[in-house]
Amino acid sequence: MLTPGIQPPFPLDWGFSTRLDSSETLPPRRLDQVHGCGIVEASDAVVEGDGLWTTKPGIRIGVRVADCVPVLLAGPLNDGTPWVAALHAGWRGATGHGPSPAEGILRRGVAWFRNLGGEPTSLVWAFGPAILACHFEVGEEVIGAARQDPAWQEELRHPGPAGKPHLDLHGFLRAQALDLGLDAGKEGSVALCTMCRADLLHSHRRGDTGRQWGWIEIR
Template identity: 80%
Template sequence: MPARRLNQVHGCGVVEASDAVVEGDGLWTTRPGVRIGVRVADCVPILLAGPLADGRPWVAALHAGWRGATGHGDDSPFAGPGRGILRRGTARYRSLGGRPADLVWAFGPAILACHFEVGEEVIAAARQDPAWHEALRSEGPSGRAHLDLHGFLRAQALDLGLTPVHEGSVALCTMCRSDLLYSYRRGETTGRQWGWIEIG
């Protein structure tokens, strides 16, 4: 299990890992032996790994709920449409000399479209992203909107230049798999999954 380095706030902050606990929803590092991770119970854990221009390895762990995926409610200087946490993490990699096509990437278990009922304000926020397409919204049994958060993030990944051949996502639904996974929406307010990564 990684050391606690983040106070997660359902935002879009992506910071370099240090020994201090900082506020944010994403960590990255180029240091071998520094295990980084995010804790989730319905949100999507995102893991990224790739080489920088100078040959050093780079890894990141990101926490993406709907706010993080859309950039909704973020008051940072980089806030706005198309500035969700996956876009921010990939931009950090590019700023350090990495090419998105070289990234190996994976989304972990999360609440999937079958159970992710949301308000129309969530759909409206997601529609602001350049990668949005209407198949990501469906209508659930109650008549309310459901969002395919995994699919939305995957659409962003492809829009950013990440390649499907490097994807290793695990599309398990936290609501469906009570035998294996914690789910906040199922009423489990204390249990969490970890998505973590480390340069060996």
């Protein structure tokens, strides 16, 4: 298990699983993930979506990923209530790309927190292992979708060895986080590449059918 490198604001358990971890430590499946931007409050039902949040202790929530970015958020609401979220951010989720373009999933997650009475600067946040810029070859349509976000920076697009661009998805989400008012000093990301680390991580692009989790639970 890989643990975010930041001290949480209240007692919680959280982390990013690897191919070496037992399934007994992982959360129950609560989402049918569709590479979208839907975020719901966690319940016992399995629903369609790509993000979960809860304020209830003892509810372990998480998202399954292979090359996409697992995002964990934790912070107190204005009345002191602990709030946590787990989000699944591929390029579609990060950009809000779809038939009707919308805000990306990180922006929606922070909006949930703010609407419930939280201040973005109080959030601790972490991105987990994912396909990094060294291997994330994409089409120009992906870069075009990312450019629609107000936090876009051209240095997030890298020239790839095969002539197609590479996208720094971790960096793109980090730019969004800072644009949303999150504190750079409260980031605890684990920047391991799923393509590079076949010894530790699953990767869909490598032809691996396994998945790892990003999960979080208020104690």
